[in-house]
Amino acid sequence: MKALLGLFILMQIFIATNAQRVCGTEIYTQKLFAANPVIKNAWNNAEVQIASTTKAATGFAARDTAANEIIYIPLVIHIVYNKVIENISDAQIQSQLAALNNDYSYSNIDKINIPAAFASLAADTRIRFCLAQIDPQGKKTSGIVRKYTVKDYFSPEDGMKISAQGGDEAWDSKRYLNIWVCNMASRTLGYSSLPGGLANVDGVVIAYDVFGSGEHVRAPFNKGRTATHEIGHWLGLKHIWGDAICGTDLVEDTPTQQYYNYGSPTFPHVTNCSPNSNGDMFMNFMDFTNDGCMNMFTIGQKQRMRALFAKGNLRNSFLLSFACDSTLAQGSALPAVDTIAVLSNKPLPQNTGLKVYPNPTQAGVNIEYIGTLNNISKTVSIFNVVGNCVYTGKLTKEKAYVNMANLSKGIYIIQIKEGSNRLTAKIIKE
Ligand SMILES: [Zn+2]
Structure with a gap:
């Protein structure tokens, strides 16, 4: 089975074309598990916890955060750039924030494209995002950190999260969702750590040219859905096909599907493990379809994500993070520091x-x-x-x-x- 999974992952890499979504999360997770069996065990235990809480929240024996409570996640955006084009604008960051809040609140205008067979399963997750208003020292902040790096690009191995490797350190990952935006190697659009991983590298990474929406990001990944997808992983969601042929994502209301979908399939896409004639839920944010094709999380995925915030579970600390509320900050905001303006006695990068x-x-x-x-x-x-x-x-x-x-x-x-x-x-x- 392991060999089959490895082959499957390799197939994903080799089959991918430039216009096909590549998410590094599964490979990252398998590498992490191989290097840290303790984390693997912790995650497996967490899976049991999530599964039982999820069932509870869908009507078996409830325990969740307060019913309909909106959970606020403060974001800190680390722009780790080498070239000027990678130092994306505040407006581009705001467009990503808007896309996340639309997608997670089921306010995305393209939800009208959800096939009738699946529309009743679509959910407002009651999870919302803000740019952090308070930094770890209690001061006002823009929630954006800009840092020049000598690195041309990063592979999905956490270098962008560590100063000594040309990256920028995480803020307290118990209170902030750290998002690193940088130039990614090869065709990887992004990847995420999983709940319960190492605190200093906890967060998601998104390629600078697919972060945000509109004309500044590249089609067909120009609606901010790479971050929607990767944060889904950060919130404990698996790929909808379960990263195995006819695998499971441990969510009850997402139909089993043979494989991932990419591009913009036509409904219905039925395979030999589809439970019925509706086929794959390829418009789910956790498939690999284009940004313009994906438009929903399900009620089951919502419950799985929210279960992480339950008492004793892996993201529970966020219920005590108030970094979205600027009125609680002390002092004025400091501008983010670009280390692009380097000391005069050090060699300067070209054109930067x-x-x-x-x-x-x-x-x-x-x-x-x-x-x-x-x-x-x-x-x-x-x-x-x-x-x-x-x-x-x-x-x-x-x-x-x-x-x-x-x-x-x-x-x-x-x-x-x-x-x-x-x-x-x-x-x-x-
Ligand atoms: Zn993924």
Whole structure:
């Protein structure tokens, strides 16, 4: 059976074309289990717990979060970029947030495409997402971290989550869903850790060119469904075909299907393990179809996801995470720091933006751009560590100098902004 599963996974890799969805979660999970039998056992036990809770919630002997309680998940988006194009805009991030909330609340406009045979099974999960409003230190935040990396791309092996490997560290994964957005190797669109995995790498990873919706992301993965799918894994869902031929996803109301579907199939797609003439639920977010084809979670999937938040279960800590509520934050928001603005005495990457030097400084800093960008008509602001803006001005020359002589010693964040685009760097005043 194991050999069969391995063959199946290999088939997925080799059959995939550029326009076919590739999710790295199953391979990642199998590697993790092989390296950490303890996690495998913990997950198997959790499976029992989820299964029993799920049955309970669907009418056998209930235990869930409060009925219809909306569960809020604060997101922190780590933009780990090498090229300027990978440093996606705040608007692109907002489009992803909107897509997630539409999909998880069954407010997606394309739900009208769900075949009548399956429409009654579609669910509002009562799970919602926000960009974190409070950082782990209790301060206001945008929920977005931008970090330059020297890495051209990452494979689905967690390098983007570790500074020493060119990535950015997770925020407390008991309170935040960490999402890393970066350039992925080969055709992998994304992958997720599973509940109960290692805390420092807990979260999902999405390729920068399929994160969000609209014209800035590539078709046919341009409706934000890669994140919808991967967060489904983060919430304990399996692929709808159970990652085996005619396998099971441990959800009762998703029909058994022989294999994954891709592209945009026509209803009904019946195989020899379909339970009836309705065939596969290929429009489910946990299949491999195109973004424009998938449009639903089921009631059973909803219960399986929500079961994770029950008392004693693996995501229960999120019921005590209040990072979606900005009124509870202390102090002002600090701009996210791009380490693209590197120290002057280190080698600079090509065509990658901002250079601020010297750093540390006693008097002031020079601001220059690498490559085709320049300072002209950009705004420069300097923030102290509690988020107060202590200087702001307009840049008019290609090379600029900002005097910091009247600022006291300490750490500052310098931000260069034009419209919604901005770069930031941390500066030490001596
Ligand atoms: Zn997947």
